[in-house]
Amino acid sequence: MRHWLKTLFILPALAVLLTACGDEAPKELPPERTLTILAGSELKDVEPLLPKLEAETGIRLKFEYSGTLDGVERLQAGEAFDAAWFSHAKYLMLDPTTRAKVKASEKIMLSPVVLGVKESRFKALGWDKKAELTWKDIAQAAASGQFNFAMTNPTSSNTGFSALMGVAAAFAGKADALTEQDVAQLDLTGLFKGQKLTAGSSGWLAERYLAEADRLDGMINYESVLLGLNVGTSGAGNSNVAPLKDKLHLVYPRDGIVTADYPLLLLNDAKRAAYDKVVAWLKSAETQQALMRDTRRRPVNPSVASAQGLFPDALLSELPFPNRIEVVNKLLFSYLNDQRRPAHAFFVLDISGSMEGERLQGLRAALTSLAGGDTSLTGRFARFQNRERISLIPFSSGVEQDLLLAADMGKSGPENDKTLNQIRTYAGQLGVRGGTALYDAVAEAYRQAALAMKNDPQRYYTIVAMTDGESNTGMTLAEFKRFYASLPPDVRQVRVFTVLFGDSDPAEMKTLAELTGGHMFDSRKTSLSRMFKSIRGYQ
């Protein structure tokens, strides 16, 4: 499923191997010649340039990847890195704790977050006859059901984040940066009615778009990603995929956009000399050319003239960005609680005998975290939100009918507290029983989802399936496949996000995720709490 993304990841690794396998093992460099960097995962496509960087500057970059908001929390907690590199640093700079750690900041490249619309849909909607589109035009089409799109979750991924900031500014109709009052009055529900696919990462979103282009009308993503899909490359790895047949028409809404500017931030003053060298190299005309050619991001070095025809010649009207972190957070919560399509999240949970002990503790902790137990900022974003419906389907030798729980979140804090309490209590009382009938339980989730969708088609439905062992009773995988194939098309669109845990079977869990357009999360080395938190970006 992830073949082209994988190639993208393998290529840099190969490049590193090749340079390393010269005549000796890779030498450890003295500390003044290495920079540890906490980086956004979208910067993986810069990795192929690193051997050249090291050859020409003598400096080795060591990347550790993380989401932006996650990264902010790690820096707040005091994790030490020499530098940080994300697609933007606005959130980090608005937070007083992390802002104080930044010793220098240099933008390296640019890519606006824009909307790609299928050429055929673009014409069908008559948008080719309009001189300029606005976010309102797009929202109108989305609200009336004529247009749907994919966009990442703004609390997990930067493209969703930038898009939300842009759309909110455009909708508030204000000429200046947003305030908290503006956020309180916002109504973006029309636009987000059209959000047919959400995701925790821009890469996965693009990958799903490729696989499901026939049922999606467009996607919000970096200009660089959208341009890459059109020509059939996926970034710096230049790993080839078939170019899109129905090309994406890039829309730069008239009322404005938000541009990712990829600043490289110095955090450790003692490494300033190395940092300066790396920045000079990255901003040199030659590197900027390479970045533009290979990653399709716009250069910041003005002497590198934009390649003819590579970037559409549109006026990029940059929307003002809030100058207070409270406004940004309020907007993110508003998206989750009020603006997005409410979610209905199914959790298929293994409570078979092998879960006894630590594993059960892990599961209890993970549920408790989502039910308000994790009070960190990212924890509060990942929590069950207003209007959400949560269905818990525990299973062992079969579905545990007596333990089924369906809980509705309310529309306010006190209403929610009741539900969250209920789930926390429930989690605390979970005990273990019998065997592992995974597919029976997943089938039960689909049956419940099918029923729920009849009454409430506007919700966003997903299934999480977690097990710590191989399915050993009830339906087999082959039987489940037949069951799945017999479901109505709209029900088949409900994705299963599988969680690999304990001794569960990677091949089967992967098949189950791929069959349903979901994704497998590996929790064998990471806590269930952390994995559930990541999956929330996809719900």
Place this chain on the structure above:
Amino acid sequence: MSAADSVRKFVGPLLTLLLLVGVGLGIWYSSDGKQEADKAAAVVTIKGLIGSEKLPFLQDPRVLAYLEKQGIKLEAMKAGSREIALRPDLKQFDYAYPAGVPAATKLQKEQNIRQTYPTFFTPMALASWKPVVAVLQANGIVEQRGKSWYIVDMMKLMRWMEEGKRWRDIPGNSQYPVGKSILVSTTDVRTSNSAAMYLSLLSYLANERNVVQDEAQLRQVLPLVTPLFLKQGYQESSSAGPFEDYVSMGMGKAPLVLVYESQFIEYLARTPKDARNPDMVLLYPEPTVYTKHILTPLNEKGRRLGELFANDATLQRLAVEYGYRVNNPNLFREVNQARGIEAPDNLLDVIDPPAYEILEKMITAIEQQMSR
């Protein structure tokens, strides 16, 4: 750390002294031969805190080589101009070189320094774009004066900004019809001198063309000028940021960007014509305000450096090449004419920034609004 520092404090001067004695002896003993080696031994390191905008100039190999010929190894560390005067470790440095008169005056008072060295200066200006300027020209806000430079009536522009007018609301504006407010984009006034200079300018205009001098005036002026910072939203913390955005992101990011004239000239000088956006233009506010770069010595070594930067013909010429103005207006004209850059010889309507304490109070008040 502090033990090592205090050792260094004693050892440093001691070594210098030994070196000087050694050099003296060397000269005494050999009037021929080994002069080259002696010269190298006589090089003295002079270390200082500087405003970040001067870093490229002070790191220029020509500047460093020339100073080395004078027996000086220059060390410069970036620091915010606002914070330099309050640095507890100031004593470790030989000179401070902040941007702007207010910071230099504060430093002079606090450290009891008799003489400071004005070295070069640059007026505040607005970097803009031909389509934007056409709109402003049609409305009598901007007027063309040179082949490629303009003046902007700051009072009129400020009125529009205070009214909350949007670009698309300007009559006859088909060139730049965006929904954003008319605002000048600046850096963060809490951390950057250039934004503080803008504040000086706005407060002067809001105070009926008088430099703000007391609390009463300050209270009157603040409600008028504060929104012009707050409404901008997110801002960059150093002056390199907005100018970088100006050249790389173009008109869509910001139609009017507060810059130092020197930044713009230096950019023109180092960028080949065909690699530049032909729509870039520079507007000179009327009135405007200068950012003066005053070298403030903290000891004898610093004084020596101050003398050089203020008076040495070679260093003054190099500063002009970096876009700065010096006391000799002919030098500025000559250097720029030779490289095809047109700029006004002198600006007539230039105001003084308020005293450091008043400026600080205004910045603090805006800071409080920002975090409210």
